[in-house]
Amino acid sequence: MNTNIFLQIYHDYSERIQSGEIAAGTKLPSENDLTREYGISRETVRKALQLLSENGFIHKIKGKGSFVLDLGRMNFPLSGLVSFKEMSERIGRKSQTIVYTTEHIPIPHAVARHLETDKHATVWQVIRARNIEGEKVILDKDYFRSDVVPLLTKEIASGSIYAYLENELDLQISYAKKVISVEDATAEDKELLDLKQYTHVVVVRNYVHLEDTTLFQYTESRHRLDKFQFVDFARRSPGEEK
């Protein structure tokens, strides 16, 4: 759909790197080469390379060239907004989603604080457990502002809610803040998960914003300790140099 040139080049290379067609350590064609090859201006080539660089596919070295990193093949994505379903499919694990509740309710007191709505708002509450290799190890509690998301069904909740939001409701998700911490397991955790002997859970609070900056979703993802992992790729940003 997108006819953006720099996005096409980005996808071209990101796929070839992720598939292993272009090996780690390989030097990419120079910016001038790519300019000639694609018949476009150098700034457009640079936009594609910058995206590749930001997302951990390549690293650019002044005077030398752009080189493929080996971070990209494992643990993808290196941070970002990706749903559980995409995630487990990428890893290739057998996974299953159990939907406990899909309800339209007045906003719970504890949630109002996170969603910054007025206290009389209503939300869609979705509670799901993620079953990986036979064990329920993640409890997802999602809350959607019902003025943004008018309807949710059990069918949607058992599939990809994000696909529904983006394709059916045409909502543009634009950014999110995640806060990760470890907390005591609640009675609910113990009831809905296979917690084994663990007394604590990793809690990932996710605040998701739309294109117009409205905070429309709050998610609490509660992970059994031994099944939690988070990978983050960080580049020293120009802004942080002294």
Next chain:
Amino acid sequence: MNTNIFLQIYHDYSERIQSGEIAAGTKLPSENDLTREYGISRETVRKALQLLSENGFIHKIKGKGSFVLDLGRMNFPLSGLVSFKEMSERIGRKSQTIVYTTEHIPIPHAVARHLETDKHATVWQVIRARNIEGEKVILDKDYFRSDVVPLLTKEIASGSIYAYLENELDLQISYAKKVISVEDATAEDKELLDLKQYTHVVVVRNYVHLEDTTLFQYTESRHRLDKFQFVDFARRSPGEEK
């Protein structure tokens, strides 16, 4: 030192936003306004705004303008490569570093796997505890390739190693991969930290690379569960849209 125009504008606005001088929700001057105001080209203005956007200070909306977000003031930095010292100073907490060891040793077996050096390499090992408000809650085990970092002293280890690397040794740190997980507390954890009743620790493995892509440092940061927090700001990257 840096005369880059876009960095100057970035710093100008990032500081004014972080200090609260420019409130959340405020609309920034348009790109054309900034072009005129600074007497520079629009693409340069856009570079500054893009940095602000990436780092969670602003959000740009097509046809409307650039708006200040309120994420920036709390929990800084929103992901990134920042040392414990910078971190605690920013939060304003009373903190102290206890240096247990600063040694030049043959690379431990368990570390060689992470640092990808040959098995006969030597490393500088630094083991430190971080004391926050009277309790030792973080254990940092750092390993530096000694062919990159020839010397470390207890004095350097008790201050900011990063400042030493960048200012004294002129090393350019460029990117890092973090892997966060939860593991059983070891005997060492129990000995060197004030673990209280906790049986697990949050382990943050950090793989730090230089400008020329060499992996030169591996750090294991072991946090007491209740004192761990990680914040991540993620923008839906153009590359991820379908």
Next chain:
DNA sequence: AAGTGGTCTAGACCACTCT
């Protein structure tokens, strides 16, 4: 219709690396 940000161009000069 005017203003906004998003994309793209065809140049230019610079600092750096390699030989």
Next chain:
DNA sequence: GAGTGGTCTAGACCACTTA
């Protein structure tokens, strides 16, 4: 000196929002 990536310019056209 030739090649590389980093910065910057002065234009252009587009899609979107607001009035």
